[in-house]
Amino acid sequence: PKEIFLKDYKQPDYLFETVHLKFTLGEEKTIVSSKIVVYPGLEGSSSPLVLDGVDLKLISLKVDGKEPKEDDFCVDSRHLTLYSPPSGKFTLDIVTEIYPQKNTSLEGLYKSSGNFCTQCEAEGFRKITFYQDRPDIMAKYTCHIEADKSLYPVLLSNGNLIEQGEMEGNKHYAIWEDPFVKPSYLFALVAGQLESRDDTFITRSGRKVSLRIWTPAQDLPKTVHAMYSLKAAMKWDEDVFGLEYDLDLFNIVAVPDFNMGAMENKSLNIFNSKLVLASPETATDADYAAILGVIGHEYFHNWTGNRVTCRDWFQLSLKEGLTVFRDQEFSSDMGSRTVKRIADVSTLRTYQFPQDAGPMAHPVRPHSYIKMDNFYTVTVYEKGAEVVRMYKTLLGASGFRKGMDLYFERHDGQAVTCEDFFAAMRDANGADMSNFLLWYSQAGTPRLNVVSAYDAQAKTFSLKFSQEVPPSPGQLVKEPMFIPVALGLLGSNGKDMPLSSVYHDGKLESIAINGQPVHTTVLRVTKKEEEFVFTDIPERPVPSILRGYSAPVRMDSDLTDADLYFLLANDSDEFNRWEAGQVLARKLMLSLVADFQQNKPLTLNSQFLHGIRSILCDLSLDKEFIGKAITLPTEAEIMDIMEVADPDAVHAVRTFIRKELASGLKQELLDTVKSNRSSEEYVFNHLNMARRALKNIALAYLGSLDDPEITELALHEYSTATNMTDQFAALVALDQKPGKTRDDILADFYNKWQHDFLVVNKWLALQAMADIPGNVENVRKLLDHPAFDLRNPNKVYALVGGFCRSPVNFHAKDGSGYKFLGEMVVQLDKLNPQVASRMVSSFSRWKRYDETRQNLAKAQLEMILAANGLSENVFEIASKSLS
Ligand code: B3K
Numbered sequence: 001p002k003e004i005f006l007k008d009y010k011q012p013d014y015l016f017e018t019v020h021l022k023f024t025l026g027e028e029k030t031i032v033s034s035k036i037v038v039y040p041g042l043e044g045s046s047s048p049l050v051l052d053g054v055d056l057k058l059i060s061l062k063v064d065g066k067e068p069k070e071d072d073f074c075v076d077s078r079h080l081t082l083y084s085p086p087s088g089k090f091t092l093d094i095v096t097e098i099y100p101q102k103n104t105s106l107e108g109l110y111k112s113s114g115n116f117c118t119q120c121e122a123e124g125f126r127k128i129t130f131y132q133d134r135p136d137i138m139a140k141y142t143c144h145i146e147a148d149k150s151l152y153p154v155l156l157s158n159g160n161l162i163e164q165g166e167m168e169g170n171k172h173y174a175i176w177e178d179p180f181v182k183p184s185y186l187f188a189l190v191a192g193q194l195e196s197r198d199d200t201f202i203t204r205s206g207r208k209v210s211l212r213i214w215t216p217a218q219d220l221p222k223t224v225h226a227m228y229s230l231k232a233a234m235k236w237d238e239d240v241f242g243l244e245y246d247l248d249l250f251n252i253v254a255v256p257d258f259n260m261g262a263m264e265n266k267s268l269n270i271f272n273s274k275l276v277l278a279s280p281e282t283a284t285d286a287d288y289a290a291i292l293g294v295i296g297h298e299y300f301h302n303w304t305g306n307r308v309t310c311r312d313w314f315q316l317s318l319k320e321g322l323t324v325f326r327d328q329e330f331s332s333d334m335g336s337r338t339v340k341r342i343a344d345v346s347t348l349r350t351y352q353f354p355q356d357a358g359p360m361a362h363p364v365r366p367h368s369y370i371k372m373d374n375f376y377t378v379t380v381y382e383k384g385a386e387v388v389r390m391y392k393t394l395l396g397a398s399g400f401r402k403g404m405d406l407y408f409e410r411h412d413g414q415a416v417t418c419e420d421f422f423a424a425m426r427d428a429n430g431a432d433m434s435n436f437l438l439w440y441s442q443a444g445t446p447r448l449n450v451v452s453a454y455d456a457q458a459k460t461f462s463l464k465f466s467q468e469v470p471p472s473p474g475q476l477v478k479e480p481m482f483i484p485v486a487l488g489l490l491g492s493n494g495k496d497m498p499l500s501s502v503y504h505d506g507k508l509e510s511i512a513i514n515g516q517p518v519h520t521t522v523l524r525v526t527k528k529e530e531e532f533v534f535t536d537i538p539e540r541p542v543p544s545i546l547r548g549y550s551a552p553v554r555m556d557s558d559l560t561d562a563d564l565y566f567l568l569a570n571d572s573d574e575f576n577r578w579e580a581g582q583v584l585a586r587k588l589m590l591s592l593v594a595d596f597q598q599n600k601p602l603t604l605n606s607q608f609l610h611g612i613r614s615i616l617c618d619l620s621l622d623k624e625f626i627g628k629a630i631t632l633p634t635e636a637e638i639m640d641i642m643e644v645a646d647p648d649a650v651h652a653v654r655t656f657i658r659k660e661l662a663s664g665l666k667q668e669l670l671d672t673v674k675s676n677r678s679s680e681e682y683v684f685n686h687l688n689m690a691r692r693a694l695k696n697i698a699l700a701y702l703g704s705l706d707d708p709e710i711t712e713l714a715l716h717e718y719s720t721a722t723n724m725t726d727q728f729a730a731l732v733a734l735d736q737k738p739g740k741t742r743d744d745i746l747a748d749f750y751n752k753w754q755h756d757f758l759v760v761n762k763w764l765a766l767q768a769m770a771d772i773p774g775n776v777e778n779v780r781k782l783l784d785h786p787a788f789d790l791r792n793p794n795k796v797y798a799l800v801g802g803f804c805r806s807p808v809n810f811h812a813k814d815g816s817g818y819k820f821l822g823e824m825v826v827q828l829d830k831l832n833p834q835v836a837s838r839m840v841s842s843f844s845r846w847k848r849y850d851e852t853r854q855n856l857a858k859a860q861l862e863m864i865l866a867a868n869g870l871s872e873n874v875f876e877i878a879s880k881s882l883s
Pocket residue numbers: 121122260262263264297298301320373376
């Protein structure tokens with residue numbers, strides 16, 4: 001397999017002006033005819049024209065209407081090369097044959113539940129026809145589709161429908177024209193038996209846009225929330241960024257077989273059904289929130305991704321980091337900002353930090369890849385979003401908006417780079433952004449250490465920062481980063497002190513805004529070591545550092561437990577209140593893990609329990625915030641900060657603390673469950689969701705107790721639930737104890753919901769994640785259950801992916817978990833390399849464990865690498881994991 005490098009980027013020698021595609025969709029084969037108008041690139045060229053093409057059968061080729069001679073071109077398994085194309089403008093006519101019915105990779109053109117659909121990002125278009133399949137080739141497309149009328153009554157592609165009609169032999173056709181230039185990865189086609197929920201949106205300039213969400217007829221009632229989300233997103237983008245939709249039609253299609261969440265094809269978004277379909281009875285609050293976020297995300301791509309796209313795939317974060325940031329802000333504005341921030345930071349810590357510290361660590365803009373699909377990662381997406389957030393933290397909301405405006409003014413209709421985005425931000429604000437670009441090129445999570453000192457005589461408070469970026473593959477020595485540190489100082493009354501100046505770099509700098517002192521300031525930490533001294537500080541303050549998590553770093557500080565409890569109770573920055581609790585919990589968990597490993601008895605310190613009690617019972621707090629604040633850091637998060645990860649110890653300790661809290665706070669938790677029940681109809685709004693969230697977290701705590709009263713309670717909650725959020729939460733509570741009650745209730749749930757594959761996936765995932773000893777056998781049995789299908793990614797993510805999230809069973813010391821995953825990866829790779837490669841990633845941090853586990857995991861990785869016909873996708877992850 002060949003590695004591709006950013007440093008080798010070359011502008012294309014040939015550009016494409018227009019592309020006319022014609023699809024004749026059939027049951028055995030599909031014929032794709034493509035007519036491309038080609039013209040020379042900026043440099044002009046006499047070099048060969050190389051088109052990408054994979055799994056294609058070339059039927060005919062014409063250059064300017066004439067068949068080329070046999071030695072004028074060649075076709076191999078990946079390319080069609082024209083040795084000496086005409087100089088100046090010319091046309092290419094290419095006819096290929098493809099077999100969507102046999103395409104199990106779910107990339108290119110394939111069938112899902114009887115319908116045709118496409119997935120072209122990143123490099124799927126080359127499985128449809130020969131093309132320069134790279135994002136800097138932007139052209140105008142038309143798409144002509146012909147198909148059987150009864151089997152495929154609906155024919156969709158990008159842009160506007162310009163013609164449709166009947167044909168002989170019960171066939172029909174439709175012609176779509178997209179007026180905007182686009183790269184091939186945004187091309188889409190859908191054909192099948194679908195119906196739509198229709199609505200309209202009037203843009204702020206008064207244009208009427210038709211909105212259609214397409215699903216099989218029986219699912220239409222479940223698209224109400226998706227339509228609500230789409231309209232909310234359209235409105236939000238106008239209000240916050242001044243960005244209006246640019247066509248008269250916007251389509252969303254839901255398909256059950258999809259490798260990832262959704263795809264932003266121009267005006268024809270294609271979604272995994274999981275992220276469209278919802279009803280109160282079948283979807284949880286978490287599903288509703290995910291749908292809102294992802295519908296927003298894909299819609300927002302229309303500007304950040306489609307109108308302005310990426311020059312090459314190394315720039316992926318240009319569109320993804322920015323669009324994730326935009327969807328995070330959208331969800332914040334639609335619900336609770338603090339709670340959304342907490343959820344996003346937890347994701348970063350649970351998934352991105354481990355990636356950034358392991359063999360697959362890569363910068364937000366990777367330097368190289370073997371298979372681009374492997375780089376749709378939490379680093380490119382979530383860390384990338386943190387990078388965008390830092391611009392906003394540094395430039396302020398209006399400065400950030402100015403930067404965005406300039407970005408669109410300069411680059412609409414272009415394929416650009418991360419530097420172009422940086423330059424727009426900098427130039428629009430005349431800002432000194434110092435070494436900020438390092439966030440794109442250096443991998444690894446920076447460590448930031450803070451030491452504080454108060455001088456009572458001089459009334460100064462000093463903060464000394466030191467930073468270090470750990471080495472990562474291919475990058476052993478790192479430069480110091482530009483870290484924005486949002487900071488406040490709390491007085492003994494628990495209030496923020498007014499801040500007006502700080503000594504830094506030998507100068508007294510004003511931090512007042514318009515002459516007024518501030519309560520939060522943003523320090524620009526740019527050196528390996530750096531000191532900031534605040535003046536006129538009347539008493540020793542408690543610093544609240546990195547407010548709102550202003551930079552994606554791991555911070556250590558000299559804050560004492562007393563300081564942390566003080567912040568937990570008083571910080572005006574709600575995020576940092578939560579964070580103080582998490583720091584305390586992390587410390588506690590690590591010290592109990594050490595006790596566990598030394599066979600010492602475990603005890604929970606009572607101050608921690610009191611801290612949790614006071615939050616649980618604080619009626620002034622937002623209930624969803626309470627839920628987050630009483631939730632312990634994840635097992636993955638704790639393993640990530642240990643010298644040698646010990647899944648058994650971490651699991652035992654987390655379970656122990658949960659039980660102790662549940663028994664110590666049993667009455668309070670019971671009261672919480674009872675007082676937050678509701679009989680009203682399900683509504684998706686913050687207050688209602690927050691109430692359900694808190695009730696269900698309390699119920700989950702109680703479920704950890706061996707207590708018949710609690711079993712009764714959970715059974716009662718299960719049988720009286722009127723929505724899936726409450727019903728599933730009760731099931732989760734009951735799932736914790738192996739035995740007859742658990743078996744019965746799981747069976748009952750399946751019987752109720754076997755007709756609904758999205759609900760059944762929750763049932764699969766719940767069982768897969770169970771921490772009951774030897775659960776791998778149960779998971780193996782579920783592989784043969786009629787509800788399971790290896791070809792459907794959602795089911796694989798639920799069962800196989802769910803299993804890998806159970807630390808005790810996946811990392812079982814007898815190697816049974818690793819062996820299971822090894823076998824699954826080899827089987828999956830033959831069907832769908834993208835899915836297999838996501839699964840094999842669970843092995844990538846094998847070196848973090850003890851020697852026994854290391855050897856077992858390594859053996860599986862070696863077995864996978866030795867498999868016949870291994871895909872590049874799996875090869876890349878497995879080989880990098882081993883190196
Ligand atoms: N851009 C797509 C992801 C495509 C993944 C290709 N392997 C969805 C999104 O981020 O919006």
